[in-house]
């Protein structure tokens with residue numbers, strides 16, 4: 001009995017096909033460039049075009065909206081396989097699908113969905129999600145960007161920080177206050193779709209990053225940016241809940257991405273420990289090394305259970321899964337940093353070099369404990385749910 005049968009995570013033929021296609025794509029296309037795009041901090045635009053051709057940019061989006069209609073689980077399996085080899089590429093894909101495309105597809109009007117989702121699902125346009133501000137990250141209710149109504153449009157002023165895909169995206173979803181500038185509550189926050197060429201919208205270069213260096217990020221600057229009223233998603237003041245619900249599903253996807261990093265690091269460490277000789281025998285024959293591998297494998301299985309469970313809940317249409325999503329993200333992201341750290345240790349000095357990939361995985365893994373709700377915020381979400389039950 002293999003792991004998937006044992007854990008009752010038997011995949012459908014379609015899901016297996018997506019996983020295998022993603023695995024082959026990652027090994028053939030991503031592996032040869034993963035080290036270079038990290039060292040050069042280069043977004044692999046051509047890779048995104050290839051993924052668009054494979055239908056990956058709209059994997060879980062319905063066929064009616066131009067996607068592949070494969071469901072969230074299949075999409076997360078693809079993310080996992082891609083992240084095993086190149087987490088930067090997985091992060092760009094995740095932000096495009098889980099954060100931007102899904103938000104519009106789930107919460108926008110029929111007219112807005114028809115206008116924006118097909119181009120995103122086909123990969124004609126890349127999507128981006130602007131929630132974080134220089135002074136409002138975990139505390140997103142502290143959003144300072146303001147949208148003032150002026151006839152048939154809103155005039156938006158403010159800025160967003162650390163926004164993935166920003167330099168390459170054509171469609172952005174952002175939050176802005178529509179109540180008053182001095183307000184800090186979440187009820188006055190609205191959501192807007194912003195097109196790249198909107199006058200008053202500028203992209204400002206992002207900082208140098210620790211990891212995920214092959215993924216793109218930048219700051220968004222809005223100076224008197226005029227957005228038509230028809231680009232507001234939902235009513236005034238409804239935007240915050242759309243963004244928070246989007247982050248629930250996003251946390252499952254970041255969990256899948258982290259699971260991929262953990263597995264990638266573990267597989268490399270396992271192979272190395274069996275090949276590298278020291279004191280007359282392979283490293284893996286040293287109990288101290290074998291126990292590291294045992295701990296890595298155990299944490300990966302824990303993460304897989306929680307991530308796949310989150311995927312199933314999402315595909316079953318369960319709405320209240322914030323706790324499960326946060327658990328999946330915490331366990332998988334901490335498994336990723338743990339496994340990448342131990343993989344470097346098992347590789348010794350070679351693990352400290354770019355050539356062996358695990359140092360990149362270590363730097364990439366850290367993002368998973370920060371983006372889309374830090375581990376502390378995820379534990380806050382979990383604790384609030386268990387105390388309310």
Ligand SMILES: Cc1cc2nc3c(=O)[nH]c(=O)nc-3n(C[C@H](O)[C@H](O)[C@H](O)COP(=O)(O)OP(=O)(O)OC[C@H]3O[C@@H](n4cnc5c(N)ncnc54)[C@H](O)[C@@H]3O)c2cc1C
Pocket residue numbers: 095129130131132134135136137138139161162163164165209212217367370371372373374375376377380
């Ligand atoms: C590579 C990368 C890509 C990103 N992409 C995007 C994107 O596409 N779109 C987007 O909107 N944002 C994006 N972000 C931003 C990310 O979501 C935020 O960095 C994250 O939410 C944390 O916010 P902050 O950086 O302001 O940290 P802060 O909120 O200032 O937190 C600092 C520390 O304090 C802790 N803390 C804060 N509040 C509490 C509390 N109540 N209890 C306990 N501890 C607390 C945090 O856990 C953290 O450890 C990205 C970030 C990175 C690094």
